[in-house]
Amino acid sequence: MNKLFVLIFIFFFHSNLYAIELNGNFNQGNLIRGKTDTKSKIFMDGKELKVSKEGFFVFGISKDRKNDILIKIIEKGTTKEIIKKVYKKKYSIQRIDGLPKKQVTPPKEVYERIKADNKIISEARLVNTDLTFFNKDFILPLKNSIITGVYGSQRILNGIPKSPHYGLDFAAKEGTKIIAMLDGVVTMAQKDLYYTGGTIIFDHGHGVSTLYMHLKDVLVKKGQGIKQGDVIGTVGKTGRSTGPHLDIRLNWFNMKLDPKSVLN
Ligand SMILES: [Zn+2]
Numbered sequence: 001m002n003k004l005f006v007l008i009f010i011f012f013f014h015s016n017l018y019a020i021e022l023n024g025n026f027n028q029g030n031l032i033r034g035k036t037d038t039k040s041k042i043f044m045d046g047k048e049l050k051v052s053k054e055g056f057f058v059f060g061i062s063k064d065r066k067n068d069i070l071i072k073i074i075e076k077g078t079t080k081e082i083i084k085k086v087y088k089k090k091y092s093i094q095r096i097d098g099l100p101k102k103q104v105t106p107p108k109e110v111y112e113r114i115k116a117d118n119k120i121i122s123e124a125r126l127v128n129t130d131l132t133f134f135n136k137d138f139i140l141p142l143k144n145s146i147i148t149g150v151y152g153s154q155r156i157l158n159g160i161p162k163s164p165h166y167g168l169d170f171a172a173k174e175g176t177k178i179i180a181m182l183d184g185v186v187t188m189a190q191k192d193l194y195y196t197g198g199t200i201i202f203d204h205g206h207g208v209s210t211l212y213m214h215l216k217d218v219l220v221k222k223g224q225g226i227k228q229g230d231v232i233g234t235v236g237k238t239g240r241s242t243g244p245h246l247d248i249r250l251n252w253f254n255m256k257l258d259p260k261s262v263l264n
Helices: 108-125
Strands: 006-013 016-023 031-036 041-044 047-049 056-060 069-075 078-084 093-096 146-149 154-157 168-171 177-179 184-193 197-205 208-218 231-235 245-252 255-257
Antiparallel strands (some): 245 255
């Protein structure tokens, strides 16, 4: 990870030493990874975070969050609070015209299928394991890649504003090998979802997951453990895609985060 963004806060309170390390900048859409004393309890927005036996924890900052983040640390019965300001991110607007109508508004007969797809994606993202792979440095999913779409950009398709784009798009030739950005366990591997086509979701622990979509070949199976750098599939244009490209997603449970916040 980019150590430029490593911030270390050390607090002294009633002669107790509070040590908490927060990695990542507090921008909208970012994933924040931290380390604390293994016996500490950490709360974010009043919600207790899982602390691993090594002291690792993680949380996300939602795309449009405006208010400060309150982090509460309870150590040896004493409470300390940290308030972090959230920095705004600029999101762009992207217009794509001339798309076939069925690509802009799905036909009624596929509504049930879309609902079922969303359900399995959501369930895979809600997995909350003790894995701590999220703490490692991510690598890019393609050897040579050009980013063509970014997180938070809103698309106006044939003049109709759609929900924001939560992924990072990479232009690549159909069939290009895709590698795992991080160690993980496959929680979903599907060949043909309506929007996302060939789709893989990896669990990296504590609610952190990554998703790869529009794949031509899906080369992993649910339950499989994958090492960073392993080939997991190939670039395609499956699902609703305007052409061959890879779209990746980063989530903290169902909170959609900016994959760029973990990639250099
Ligand atoms: Zn995309």
